[in-house]
Every structure is written in structure tokens, then in C-alpha cells.
Amino acid sequence: MFERFLSKDVSNLRSSEIRDLLKLTEGKKVIxxxxxxxxxxxxxxxxxRKITDDVLREKSDRAxxxxxxxxxxxxxxxxxxxxxxRGISGINENNTFVxxxxxxxxxxxxxLLVDPGDTVIVEMPTYLAALNILRARKPNFIGVHLTQNGPDLDELERKVKESISNGKKPKLMYVIPTAQNPGGTTMSLDDRKRLLEIAQKYDFLLIEDDAYGFLVFDGEAPPPLISLDKEGRVIYTSTFSKILAPGLxxxxxxxxxxxxxxxxxxxxxxxxxxxTLTQMIAMEAIKRGVIQNQLPLIRRVYREKRDVMLAAIEKYFPKEATWSRPVGGMFVFAWLPEKIDTVKMLEESMRRGVAYVPGSSFYHDYSGRNTMRLNFSYPTKQELEEGIKILGNTILDFLK
Amino acid sequence: MFERFLSKDVSNLRSSEIRDLLKLTEGKKVIxxxxxxxxxxxxxxxxxRKITDDVLREKSDRAxxxxxxxxxxxxxxxxxxxxxxRGISGINENNTFVxxxxxxxxxxxxxLLVDPGDTVIVEMPTYLAALNILRARKPNFIGVHLTQNGPDLDELERKVKESISNGKKPKLMYVIPTAQNPGGTTMSLDDRKRLLEIAQKYDFLLIEDDAYGFLVFDGEAPPPLISLDKEGRVIYTSTFSKILAPGLxxxxxxxxxxxxxxxxxxxxxxxxxxxTLTQMIAMEAIKRGVIQNQLPLIRRVYREKRDVMLAAIEKYFPKEATWSRPVGGMFVFAWLPEKIDTVKMLEESMRRGVAYVPGSSFYHDYSGRNTMRLNFSYPTKQELEEGIKILGNTILDFLK
Incomplete structure (x- = not known):
């Protein structure tokens, strides 16, 4: 009875492909x-546990x-x-929002920022959940492909100019400069500076998603865009899901x-x-150095798992494939030979016991049909090795 | 720099008057x-505390x-x-949403339901936060005044007919049948049945807010609309904020x-x-009977405080005033002589040491200028007595 009462906006809501997939694997023996x-x-x-008990013992009225x-x-x-x-200074509590x-x-x-028809810039590929929010706002998308070092800034500038000459001035760019999800790429310091210059020159906002900024395990993480921004053009967001616990x-x-x-x-x-309670738990976790102390462990665990995944890919994927070698984060992204359609291959792959996310989910225009995202943070090392082996063989069979 | 980038929808956002008020009283000695x-x-x-510790001890991977x-x-x-x-049966977990x-x-x-221009029905007065969400959707409002027993159903039917004859068929009615906030009214069983009949006859949805359904302290709470609904026309919502802890x-x-x-x-x-963590805390609180065991205490505390407030109002308010005698919830609503403008009186009242919410905040059309909402759940009994005394005297002075 509800369908005829629904808002016209609702038709824009699409189920997240990732979560639909997760449902398919529920209760099955699938890596x-x-x-x-x-x-x-x-x-x-x-x-x-200790923090929560202290908070509820000493500050329950507030918590x-x-x-x-x-x-x-x-x-x-x-x-x-x-x-x-993360190298961010010159801010106070009035610049932060939980x-x-x-x-x-x-x-x-x-x-708050995007009206229907507004022009927004996204990376190709980019974070699926951000794309889904944006899609519901019905914007005009500009997509910029990733190189192995983040978004292709020449392509960005060319497409921005073109869009402006067509009367469509971009309002913002959504960008994940560090350990990009799903691409696994990290922008260099020089590219970050150039991106800020481009944003200034063509006057658009930068929405910086730094979800993996604390999770760089090879070398130092480059500074986030907001730390280089002199104009207040960057809106920065990050999360406790990867550095403390997502259930909070x-x-x-x-x-x-x-x-x-x-x-x-x-x-x-x-x-x-x-x-309030979860805020007070995270607050104490920072105060007591829990997060800072935990980061080396998290980085070590993920670095080891990434290495297992990359070694297995090297071993089992066809040599025509390319893939990211992420310095941080939780994902490897693979570009397979054009002949492979990863959406079509998924069912067979799951039948053989391995699930992945077809890369087209991460493209605003559903292109990238030959790509896939592979998570290395959750599976065990044995599952990573076994999963990539099955997946590699599946790809080889589809190439025949 | 952000203003020129903001969505056109943003202009509809208004700060909640209640929260602005709370800011004014911060750090001051105001009842x-x-x-x-x-x-x-x-x-x-x-x-x-015990539950949280058990959850983090035994189920931390999930929590x-x-x-x-x-x-x-x-x-x-x-x-x-x-x-x-609450007398709701015939549902399963797929009918619930957290x-x-x-x-x-x-x-x-x-x-999900309201597009700009859609016709929605609200009580006058009604819950401010719900009004603010609705206002942002730019609907066409129909307001139905409260009697001492909930919304005036004759007025409702008349206005609905009128609206339909003007080509504006109502889509939904937002209603708080039990211990209404701010009105303090509770609909009788007969009125509930009649409301469902009206909704069926004119084919609109009922959004039932049962925030105070567990908090009725005089007699039995009447059954919620959804328990009487045979068509699936009611969408029901309630909260743990009043029966466990709002900070969750x-x-x-x-x-x-x-x-x-x-x-x-x-x-x-x-x-x-x-x-996840807060869900598991509340889940255990139901399983272990914590909420069910706590309700008699909560009801007793609030009944006593209500009685203190009503006795003080009886004593100090002018006899031309009327006010609700709520059987539950946390608020008394007062209708003062028309001469009083409670918005204008607020500054003086706060200067004398008492804050309240001007009732016009709870009217979609900002009418009800002579009304006010009074909370009895948070202040101590002494503060209730003292606060109402100051407020009564302020009103008397404004009537001179």
C-alpha cells in the first residue's frame, strides 16, 4: 500500500551492490x-572494555x-x-563535527551542497557509498580516471575546462587522496598541491575522504589536502571504523x-x-593513547595481509592484468583484460567459492566492466591465498 | 566561502528553538x-554497566x-x-527497523513520503522536531487543534473534506495519540478507532509517534493506533530515550x-x-527485563513530579489560564489569556530565573502565541515549585 505514497525522490535510491552481495554469501562457505x-x-x-566501564562508573549521568x-x-x-x-593544525573544536x-x-x-543538475567531479573508480548518496542528488557527473598515483590531473583540468565552456561549472570534487577505496592509489605531495591549485583556479570545493589516512603502512602518509589548504576550500572527513571499531x-x-x-x-x-556513550568511549581512547598505540598493530596486520594478496595475485592472475599496490588501506583493485566482464563472471566465481565486488559498481557511469575490488583486511591469510588462486583460475578459464 | 555553494534546500533549515533556548540557559542559574x-x-x-561489560566480554567481535x-x-x-x-501483536522482526x-x-x-506541495496533517500544537523535518519538505499543512482529549476529530474531518475539494488530498497525518508532546493529551480508545476510520475513508497514512506510550502513569495506556489497524496504514515509531537512556x-x-x-x-x-554496541546494550536490557523492571520507578518519579507541577500551577497561575493534566509523558501545556505573548514574555521570565518554551514553536503556522510548554521530568521538585511560582507571578505582572 505504500508505493503510491512514496516521495518522488525515492526512486533514486538503489541498494548498495556490496551489501546485496554480502547477503548472497551469508551462511555459505564462500571466501x-x-x-x-x-x-x-x-x-x-x-x-x-576498561574505558567503557570507567565511563559508566564515573560519568554515567553525562554518557x-x-x-x-x-x-x-x-x-x-x-x-x-x-x-x-595527520599533520592538521590551526583548527579548534569549532572546526570539528561528530x-x-x-x-x-x-x-x-x-x-548540503549538491542540488539536482549541479556538476560534481568524482574519481573513476571511487567509493560506492559516496556515489550512491551523490546519485540520489541527481547531479551532472564528471569522472576522472585513476592512474597508479591517484586521479589523472591532466584529464581533470581538461574536463573541468570543457564543462565550464559548456556552462557547467563544477561545484565540488569528491576525492580520496590516500589509499583510495577501491583504487588503492595514493597521491604524491606534488599532485596534492596541484589539485589544490586546480580547485582554486576553477573555484570548486574539495571533499576529502581520509578514511585510510591513519592506515598507511609503507612509509609516511602524505599530508591530507586540508593541511595544505590556505583558503578553507577543503571539507575533510575521517572515521573511527578503521582505527578503533566500526560498530561504534x-x-x-x-x-x-x-x-x-x-x-x-x-x-x-x-x-x-x-x-553520547560511543563518543565518550572514543574520546577516552584518544586521551589514553589507545588508538595511537593500536595503530602499529593494525598496520602490521594489514601490511602482511596485503603482501599475501599481492603475492598470490602475482602468481595466479593472468599477466595481461594490472592491479594496484596500495601503500595502505584495505583493498587491491584489479584491471583485467577487456574480454572479462566481472559482473558476468561473479556468479561462477561464487559457485567456485570466492566473492569479490565487480569494479563497475565504483564507476558513476557503471563503466570499468573489466575491473574488480579485492579486500584483504578481513579474510585470513590462508583464505587470501586460496581465494586468489580460485579467482585467478576462474579468470583464466573466462579468457579461454 | 561556503554560502554560495550551499544547496537551495538548505534555506529551509531552521535551528530548533528549544536548542537555541537551552544554549541561553547554559551556565546560568536559571530553572x-x-x-x-x-x-x-x-x-x-x-x-x-553490567550488560555492557558482559557484551564486551562475550560478544565483542560482533558488538x-x-x-x-x-x-x-x-x-x-x-x-x-x-x-x-504496548498491545502490538502479529508482527515479526521484518516489520521492525532500528x-x-x-x-x-x-x-x-x-x-520517504513527503514531496514539496504534498498535504500533511499535524496537530496544533505538535512535536517541534517533527515539524522542523516536515517544514524542510515544504508541504501544504493542515493543522488540527487539540482538545483536552487529543486532536479535534470533527475539525479534522471538516478540514480534510475541504482540502480534498480544493484538489489537495492529504497524504499523511502525524499524530502522538498518547501523552502528546507538547499538549499532554491522550486520545480515548473510541477516538483512536474513529481516527483510523477517517484515515481509511479519506485514504491517508497515519504516522504514529508513541514516544511516551510506556510512560503512562495514571491507569492503563490505551492501545496504540497500529494495534487497531487492520490495513497496514499506520507507521509506528518509539524510542529508548524515555525508557532506558537518551544518550544511546x-x-x-x-x-x-x-x-x-x-x-x-x-x-x-x-x-x-x-x-552495534548500543543496539546490543538495549537488546540485553529487554532480554534481562531491565526496562520492564525500571518502568514502575520511572512512572512513579514522573507522576510525583507532575503532581508537584500541577499543584503549583493551580496555586500560582491566573484562573483564566487552562492547562493539560497529562496522564503520562514529561510535559504540561498551558493556554494563557490571549493578552499574553509567551515569546515576548520569555526574556523577562528568564531574567527572573525561569525558562520555558513558547508554545508557538509547536504550531506549524507559529500561532498559539499565548501558550507555553512546561517540562516536569528533569527539574527537581523544589525547582518545579519555585519555577512555577516565579512564572505565575511573571504572568500576573504581564496581565496587569
Whole structure:
């Protein structure tokens, strides 16, 4: 009975292909390289238990009560402290905003900024959940392909110029400069500076998703765009899902106060505020150094798993394939010979016991039919080796 | 720099007057009858501590990990069990949906159903936060005044007929049948049946907000509309904020599966899922009977406080005033002589040491200038007595 009552906007909502996939693998013996779950052995369980008990023992009146929309002030101050580890300085608690995961941050940012018909720039491929939010806003997309070092900035500038000459001035670019999901690429410092110059020259905003900024395990992570931004043109978001625990659903935004105030008004409507208890847990986790102490372990676990996956790919994938060699994050992205359609191959792959995400899900125009995203953070090393072997053989059979 | 980039929709966002008010009282010695906070002495702190510790000891892998968008299945089954206490039967876990407070439930329901220009029916007065979400959807409002027994159903039917004859068929009515916020009214069983008949006759949906359904302290709470609904026309929402702890930010929806599936697609975009840890805490609180055992205490505390407030109003308010005598909930609503403008009186009242919410905030058309909402759940009994005394004297002075 509800269909005839639904808003006209609803038709734009599409189920996330990843989550539909996860449902298919539920309860079956399938090695899933499709998900994006952190390895639960990286959760600092004992520390979280101790912190939670202390919070409920000493501060229950606050932890169980309503709190302010933008986040607990004391927590926002700790976010300022944590941000220093990413080289972000010159901000205070009024530049930070707490959200229910970085998903809510992206939902709010795109809903606050994008009207139907607005021109937005995305990487090809890019984060599926961000694409789904954007699609619901019915924008005009400009897609910029990834090279092995992040978005192709020549292509970006060419397409921006072209769009402007067609009367479509881009409003923003959504970009994941570090350990890109799904691409696995990381922009160099020089490219970051050039991207900021392009954004300034053509006057668009940069929405920087730094979900994996703390999860770089080869060398130093380059500084985020916001730390290089002198104009306040960057809106930055990150998450506790990869550095503490995703079940807490905590993300945050750093931006100019002017934008933070708009977020506050909007979040009053969405959910009033982020849960107080989970904020206080994460706040103490920063204060007590739990996150900072845990990072070396998380990085080691993921580096080892990445190495297992890359070695297996090297061994079992056809030599015509190329793939990213991520310095951080949780994913490898593979470009297979054009003959392979990864959407069509999925059923057979799952029949043989391996799930992955077809790469076209990560393209705003559903191109990239020969690509796939492979997760290395959640499966065991044995599953990674076994899964890639099965997958490699499946690809070889499809190439025949 | 952000203003010129903002979506055109943003201009519809208005700060919640209540929250602006709360800011004014921050750090000052003002008795606040303005808020809507539960009394923290009603939080079952020790039980929550024990539960949380058990959850993190025994099920941390699940509690700290991502979970499904509609809510943890086991928790949804407990919501089905809890709903039996409200007389709701014939549902299963697929009819339930977990949200970040009932605020998110209302945000999702109204965004899924209301397009600009759609006709929606609201009570006068009604819950401010719901009004703010609706306003952002730019609907055509029909307002129905409250009597001492809930919405005036004669007025409702007359206005609905009139609207239909003007080509504006109502799509839905938002209604709080039990311990209405702010009105303090509770609909009789007969009125509930009649409302369902009217909704059926004129074919609109009923969005039932049962935030205070578990918080009726005089006699039995009448059954919610959804328990009387044979057509699946009612979408029901309630919250843990009043029966466990608001800092957990947990609410839920009960509706036909068809609508629950639409919610699932939408919530994937908004925040992926409600925090897993807080869901597991509330799940155990139902399983272990914590909520059921705590309700008699909460009801007793609030009944006593209501009695203190009503006695003080009787004593100090002018005899031309009328006010609700709520059988539950957390608020009394007062209708003062027409001469009083409660918006204009607020500054003086706060100068004298008492805050309240001007009633016009709760009217879609900002009428009800002579009304005010008074909270009795959070202040101490002494503050209630003292606050109402100051407020009564202020009113008397303004009547001179």
C-alpha cells in the first residue's frame, strides 16, 4: 500500500551492490574478498572494555544523557589532538563535527551542497557509498580516471575546462587522496598541491575522504589536502571504523566554522546528535593513547595481509592484468583484460567459492566492466591465498 | 566561502528553538522548564554497566563490528517482544527497523513520503522536531487543534473534506495519540478507532509517534493506533530515550515490510547502520527485563513530579489560564489569556530565573502565541515549585 505514497525522490535510491552481495554469501562457505570489514583481531577489546566501564562508573549521568548536536566539546578537542597526527593544525573544536560514521558525514555534506543538475567531479573508480548518496542528488557527473598515483590531473583540468565552456561549472570534487577505496592509489605531495591549485583556479570545493589516512603502512602518509589548504576550500572527513571499531559508528568532519554551523542545523533534523556513550568511549581512547598505540598493530596486520594478496595475485592472475599496490588501506583493485566482464563472471566465481565486488559498481557511469575490488583486511591469510588462486583460475578459464 | 555553494534546500533549515533556548540557559542559574531531558536518576546505570561489560566480554567481535542496516536481527526480535507490552501483536522482526533515536525515524519517514506541495496533517500544537523535518519538505499543512482529549476529530474531518475539494488530498497525518508532546493529551480508545476510520475513508497514512506510550502513569495506556489497524496504514515509531537512556540514541519503527525495505535503502545512504554496541546494550536490557523492571520507578518519579507541577500551577497561575493534566509523558501545556505573548514574555521570565518554551514553536503556522510548554521530568521538585511560582507571578505582572 505504500508505493503510491512514496516521495518522488525515492526512486533514486538503489541498494548498495556490496551489501546485496554480502547477503548472497551469508551462511555459505564462500571466501569473501567482497566486504570491507576490518579484522576484528585489530580491535583493542580489553582497552574498550576498561574505558567503557570507567565511563559508566564515573560519568554515567553525562554518557547516558542527551548531548549537543555537533558532538561533545571535550571529544571535539580530542579530535583536534588526533588530527595533529595527520599533520592538521590551526583548527579548534569549532572546526570539528561528530557524525554517525563518515557515511553520515558524506550524506550531510552532499545534501548540503549538491542540488539536482549541479556538476560534481568524482574519481573513476571511487567509493560506492559516496556515489550512491551523490546519485540520489541527481547531479551532472564528471569522472576522472585513476592512474597508479591517484586521479589523472591532466584529464581533470581538461574536463573541468570543457564543462565550464559548456556552462557547467563544477561545484565540488569528491576525492580520496590516500589509499583510495577501491583504487588503492595514493597521491604524491606534488599532485596534492596541484589539485589544490586546480580547485582554486576553477573555484570548486574539495571533499576529502581520509578514511585510510591513519592506515598507511609503507612509509609516511602524505599530508591530507586540508593541511595544505590556505583558503578553507577543503571539507575533510575521517572515521573511527578503521582505527578503533566500526560498530561504534563514529566519524568526523573538519571544515570552516561557517560550514560546521550548517551541518549543525541539518543534523538536528536527521538524528539530533551522535550517541553520547560511543563518543565518550572514543574520546577516552584518544586521551589514553589507545588508538595511537593500536595503530602499529593494525598496520602490521594489514601490511602482511596485503603482501599475501599481492603475492598470490602475482602468481595466479593472468599477466595481461594490472592491479594496484596500495601503500595502505584495505583493498587491491584489479584491471583485467577487456574480454572479462566481472559482473558476468561473479556468479561462477561464487559457485567456485570466492566473492569479490565487480569494479563497475565504483564507476558513476557503471563503466570499468573489466575491473574488480579485492579486500584483504578481513579474510585470513590462508583464505587470501586460496581465494586468489580460485579467482585467478576462474579468470583464466573466462579468457579461454 | 561556503554560502554560495550551499544547496537551495538548505534555506529551509531552521535551528530548533528549544536548542537555541537551552544554549541561553547554559551556565546560568536559571530553572529550566524548557528542556525535555529525562531525570538521570531514572537511568538503570548499574544494570547498563553490567550488560555492557558482559557484551564486551562475550560478544565483542560482533558488538564492535559493522552490522546490518535495518538493525541486528536478535535485537529486532526483542523489539517484537517489547511491543507486546504496548498491545502490538502479529508482527515479526521484518516489520521492525532500528534508528538513531526516533528523530532519525521521523526524518526518514517524512523524507520517504513527503514531496514539496504534498498535504500533511499535524496537530496544533505538535512535536517541534517533527515539524522542523516536515517544514524542510515544504508541504501544504493542515493543522488540527487539540482538545483536552487529543486532536479535534470533527475539525479534522471538516478540514480534510475541504482540502480534498480544493484538489489537495492529504497524504499523511502525524499524530502522538498518547501523552502528546507538547499538549499532554491522550486520545480515548473510541477516538483512536474513529481516527483510523477517517484515515481509511479519506485514504491517508497515519504516522504514529508513541514516544511516551510506556510512560503512562495514571491507569492503563490505551492501545496504540497500529494495534487497531487492520490495513497496514499506520507507521509506528518509539524510542529508548524515555525508557532506558537518551544518550544511546536508539529508536525504532514498526510498519509493513514493504515500507521497512524502503527505509533500509535510505538508511544505507544516511549512516549505513545504527551503532552495534548500543543496539546490543538495549537488546540485553529487554532480554534481562531491565526496562520492564525500571518502568514502575520511572512512572512513579514522573507522576510525583507532575503532581508537584500541577499543584503549583493551580496555586500560582491566573484562573483564566487552562492547562493539560497529562496522564503520562514529561510535559504540561498551558493556554494563557490571549493578552499574553509567551515569546515576548520569555526574556523577562528568564531574567527572573525561569525558562520555558513558547508554545508557538509547536504550531506549524507559529500561532498559539499565548501558550507555553512546561517540562516536569528533569527539574527537581523544589525547582518545579519555585519555577512555577516565579512564572505565575511573571504572568500576573504581564496581565496587569
Amino acid at each position: 569473501s574478498l567482497a566486504g570491507g570489514l576490518p579484522d576484528p583481531t585489530t580491535f583493542p577489546v580489553e582497552e574498550i 547516558l544523557q542527551y548531548s549537543t548536536t555537533s558532538g561533545i566539546t571535550e571529544f571535539k578537542k580530542e579530535l583536534v589532538n588526533l588530527s595533529r597526527y 557524525t554517525v560514521g563518515s557515511q553520515e558525514a558524506l550524506f550531510m555534506i552532499f545534501n 559508528r563514529l566519524g568526523w568532519v573538519i571544515a570552516q566554522e561557517e560550514f560546521i554551523r550548517e551541518m549543525e542545523l541539518y543534523k538536528q533534523n536527521i538524528d539530533l546528535h551522535t550517541p | 529550566s522548564l524548557a528542556g525535555g531531558l529525562p531525570d538521570p536518576t531514572t537511568f538503570p546505570v548499574e544494570e547498563i 564492535l563490528q559493522y552490522s546490518t542496516t535495518s538493525g541486528i536481527t536478535e535485537f529486532k526480535k526483542e523489539l517484537v517482544n517489547l511491543s507486546r507490552y 534508528t538513531v533515536g526516533s528523530q532519525e525515524a521521523l526524518f526518514m519517514i517524512f523524507n 540514541r536508539l529508536g525504532w519503527v514498526i510498519a509493513q515490510e514493504e515500507f521497512i525495505r524502503e527505509m533500509e535503502l535510505y538508511k544505507q545512504n544516511i549512516d549505513l547502520h545504527t551503532p
